[in-house]
Amino acid sequence: MVSAIVVRGLEEAGLKKFVGAFAGISDQAFLGLMMSDYASHGVIDLEDKQRLFRLIKSISAASKLSGEAPSQPAVERPNALIDLDENDGDLLSDAGVAFQLSPIANQKAAAPSVALANNVDDPPKIRVVVRKRPISKKERERGDEDVVDVLSKAGTVVVNEEKVKVDLTKYVEKHAFKFDEALDEQVSNEAVYQLTVGPLVRTLFRSGRASCFAYGQTGSGKTYTMSPLPIRASADIFTYMAQQQYRDISLCVSCFEIYGNKVFDLLNQRKKLNILEDGKRKVVVVGLKEFAVDDVEGVKALIEEASKQRSTGSTAANSDSSRSHSIMQFALKRAAPVAAGGFRRGEEPPEPRVVGKISFIDLAGSERGADTYDNNRQTRLEGAEINKSLLALKECIRALDSDARHVPFRGSKLTAVLRDSFVGDQARTVMIANISPCSTSVEHTLNTLRYADRVKELRKDKAERTPGGVTPGDDAYYAAVARAAVPGPEPVERERFDQPERERLDQPERERFDQRDRDWERDRGPDRYPSPPHQQGGCFVGGVGDADADALAERHDELMDSILLEEENLVAFHRAKLEEDMETMRQEMALLQEVDKPGSEIDHYVEQMTALLNIKRQGIQGLQAKLDAFKAKLREEEALSRTVHKIRA
Numbered sequence: 017m018v019s020a021i022v023v024r025g026l027e028e029a030g031l032k033k034f035v036g037a038f039a040g041i042s043d044q045a046f047l048g049l050m051m052s053d054y055a056s057h058g059v060i061d062l063e064d065k066q067r068l069f070r071l072i073k074s075i076s077a078a079s080k081l082s083g084e085a086p087s088q089p090a091v092e093r094p095n096a097l098i099d100l101d102e103n104d105g106d107l108l109s110d111a112g113v114a115f116q117l118s119p120i121a122n123q124k125a126a127a128p129s130v131a132l133a134n135n136v137d138d139p140p141k142i143r144v145v146v147r148k149r150p151i152s153k154k155e156r157e158r159g160d161e162d163v164v165d166v167l168s169k170a171g172t173v174v175v176n177e178e179k180v181k182v183d184l185t186k187y188v189e190k191h192a193f194k195f196d197e198a199l200d201e202q203v204s205n206e207a208v209y210q211l212t213v214g215p216l217v218r219t220l221f222r223s224g225r226a227s228c229f230a231y232g233q234t235g236s237g238k239t240y241t242m243s244p245l246p247i248r249a250s251a252d253i254f255t256y257m258a259q260q261q262y263r264d265i266s267l268c269v270s271c272f273e274i275y276g277n278k279v280f281d282l283l284n285q286r287k288k289l290n291i292l293e294d295g296k297r298k299v300v301v302v303g304l305k306e307f308a309v310d311d312v313e314g315v316k317a318l319i320e321e322a323s324k325q326r327s328t329g330s331t332a333a334n335s336d337s338s339r340s341h342s343i344m345q346f347a348l349k350r351a352a353p354v355a356a357g358g359f360r361r362g363e364e365p366p367e368p369r370v371v372g373k374i375s376f377i378d379l380a381g382s383e384r385g386a387d388t389y390d391n392n393r394q395t396r397l398e399g400a401e402i403n404k405s406l407l408a409l410k411e412c413i414r415a416l417d418s419d420a421r422h423v424p425f426r427g428s429k430l431t432a433v434l435r436d437s438f439v440g441d442q443a444r445t446v447m448i449a450n451i452s453p454c455s456t457s458v459e460h461t462l463n464t465l466r467y468a469d470r471v472k473e474l475r476k477d478k479a480e481r482t483p484g485g486v487t488p489g490d491d492a493y494y495a496a497v498a499r500a501a502v503p504g505p506e507p508v509e510r511e512r513f514d515q516p517e518r519e520r521l522d523q524p525e526r527e528r529f530d531q532r533d534r535d536w537e538r539d540r541g542p543d544r545y546p547s548p549p550h551q552q553g554g555c556f557v558g559g560v561g562d563a564d565a566d567a568l569a570e571r572h573d574e575l576m577d578s579i580l581l582e583e584e585n586l587v588a589f590h591r592a593k594l595e596e597d598m599e600t601m602r603q604e605m606a607l608l609q610e611v612d613k614p615g616s617e618i619d620h621y622v623e624q625m626t627a628l629l630n631i632k633r634q635g636i637q638g639l640q641a642k643l644d645a646f647k648a649k650l651r652e653e654e655a656l657s658r659t660v661h662k663i664r665a
C-alpha cells in the first residue's frame with residue numbers, strides 16, 4: 017500500500033480521485049510506474065497523466081537525495097513559461113550526481129547504436145552535412161536528370177550544371193563544394209542520425225544546448241530527414257534516463273511554428289504565442305505548452321499531433337507549411353529538490369531546472385525567401401521574414417563558430433527563440449542541407465550549397481593544410497576533386513590576368529574571361545538568397561543603372577524590415593488601446609450610475625465626462641496616426657516592389 021506521503025502528494029497534485037486506484041501497490045511500485053501503466057490505474061486524461069508523471073519524478077528526486085523513503089511531493093505547474101535562457105543550465109554534478117563519461121558503456125549489448133553515436137566525446141561546435149535525395153520516378157518521366165555527384169569519402173558534392181555558350185554549343189560547368197559529410201541518396205535515416213544528432217545527445221546530460229536544422233528548397237527532403245531525428249534521439253535519451261543517476265530527469269517536449277513573424281503552439285491548437293524578453297534579457301515564449309513524456313511512443317504521438325496541426329494550418333487560406341519554420345524542443349529537466357521539512361500546503365513547488373536542451377528545426381523552404389517581389393503583399397512579407405531569418409541564422413551559426421562575443425540573435429524571431437542554442441561553450445549546432453538531384457533544380461541546389469558553405473566558411477581558415485599544399489576549401493582543391501570524380505569536360509578553372517596581360521588579349525578573349533570572372537563572382541554568391549538575376553551589359557531597362565536598382569532594392573529591404581517590426585508594434589498598440597477603452601468605458605458606466613443617484617452633482621459629471629472624452633479623442637488620434645504612417649509604408653513598399661520587379665524582369 018502506498019505511504020501517507022504519496023497519498024498526500026496525490027491530493028496536492030489534484031489527483032485525489034486516484035488515491036483508491038493506487039491503494040493496492042507499494043511506494044516502490046508507484047515510483048516505478050511508466051506512463052503506459054497509468055491507464056490501468058484509471059489515469060486517462062492527458063493533464064492528469066502529466067501531473068502524475070511530475071509527481072512521481074519529484075518524489076523520486078526527493079527520496080534519492082535523502083536516501084530514504086519519499087518525503088514531500090511537488091505538483092505540476094500548468095502552462096509554465098518556457099525559459100530559453102542559457103543560464104537555466106544546471107550541471108548535474110552540481111547536485112552531487114557525478115557525470116560518467118561513458119554512461120552507456122555498461123549497456124553496450126542493450127544499446128549498441130547509442131555507443132556508436134556517442135563515440136565522439138566532444139562534438140564540434142558546428143557541423144555541416146549535405147544530404148542528396150533520390151530522383152523520383154515522376155521526375156525521371158518528365159525528363160529530369162540527376163546532375164549531382166556525391167563523393168562521400170571526400171565529403172564533396174559536385175553539381176554538373178548544363179550551360180549554353182553564345183554559339184549555342186552546350187557544356188557542363190562543375191561546381192564542387194566540400195562539407196563535414198556529404199550523404200548520397202543511399203544513406204539511411206539511421207546513418208543520418210548517427211552522423212548528426214547522435215553525438216549531441218550525450219552533451220545534453222552535461223548541460224548541453226544543441227540544435228539541428230534542416231535547410232533546403234521545398235521538396236528537397238527536409239521533413240523526410242528531420243522527422244525521424246527527434247524520435248531516434250528520444251530513444252537514446254530514455255536509455256540514459258533509465259540509469260540510476262538520471263532517474264530524476266524528465267524529458268519535456270514542446271513544438272511551435274514560426275509563420276511570418278508570428279509564433280503558434282503546435283501542441284495547443286495552434287494558439288498564437290508571444291515572445292518576450294524580460295528585464296534580464298531572457299527570451300521567453302509565453303504560455304508554450306510542454307508535455308512530459310517517458311517513452312518513445314509518447315514522443316511519436318506528440319510529433320504526429322504537431323504535424324497534424326501544421327498541415328491543418330496549411331489548408332487555411334494563404335497558408336503553406338513550406339513557408340513556416342517548425343521547431344520541436346526537448347528539454348531535460350531535473351525536479352527541484354524539496355527542502356527539508358517539505359513545503360507548506362498551498363505553497364508553489366519550485367520549478368524543475370533545465371539541464372539540457374535540443375531543438376529540431378525544419379526550416380521554411382529556402383526559395384521562399386525570394387518571394388519578396390511577388391504580386392501578393394502577404395507573400396512578400398512572409399518571404400522577407402524568411403529571408404531575414406535565414407540570413408540571421410547563418411550569422412548566428414558563424415558567430416558560434418568563431419567564438420564571437422556578440423551573437424546577432426535579435427536579427428529575427430527564429431534566432432531570438434533559439435538564442436540559447438547560440439551562446440555559451442556548451443552550444444552545438446548541426447546544419448543538414450538538403451538538396452534535390454534534379455537538373456531543373458540546379459539553381460536552388462547551388463544556392464543551398466552556397467548557403468551551407470558560408471555557414472562553415474570560417475572554419476576553412478582554421479583548417480590544417482594538407483601535405484600536398486592545398487587546403488580543403490581552396491579552389492584548387494575542389495577543382496581537383498571535381499575533376500577526379502566525374503569524367504567529362506574539364507571543369508572551368510579561374511584564370512586571373514594582371515592588367516597589362518589582360519590588355520594584350522584580343523576583344524573576344526577578354527570578354528570571355530570577363531564573363532568567366534562574373535560567373536565566378538556569382539558562384540561565390542552575394543550574401544542573400546537567392547542571387548539576384550545576373551544583368552547582361554550592366555544596364556537595366558528604362559535606363560536605370562545597377563547602382564540605382566541596387567539602391568531601390570536596398571530601400572525595399574529596409575521597408576520590409578520596418579513593416580514587419582511596425583506590424584507588431586501597431587497590433588500591440590491597438591491591443592493596449594482597447595484595454596484603455598475598456599477602462600474608460602468602466603469609468604463612464606460608473607459616472608452614469610453616479611449621476612442617476614438622487615442628489616448627484618451634475619458639475620462633477622460634466623467635468624469627468626469631458627476628461628474621459630479627451631482621453632478617448634487622444635487615443636483615437638494616436639491610433640489613427642500610427643495606422644496612417646503604416647499605410648504610407650505599405651503604399652511605398654507596393655510601389656517599390658513593382659518598380660524593382662519590373663527592373664529585374
Ligand SMILES: Nc1ncnc2c1ncn2[C@@H]1O[C@H](COP(=O)(O)OP(=O)(O)OP(=O)(O)O)[C@@H](O)[C@H]1O
Nearest residue numbers: 148149150233234235236237238239240241338381
Ligand atoms: N532521402 C530520401 N529518400 C527517399 N525519399 C526521399 C528522401 N528525401 C526526400 N524524399 C521524398 O521526397 C519528397 C519530398 O521530401 P520532403 O517532403 O521531406 O521535402 P521538404 O523539403 O520537407 O518539402 P516541404 O518544404 O514542402 O515540406 C517526399 O516524397 C519524400 O518522401
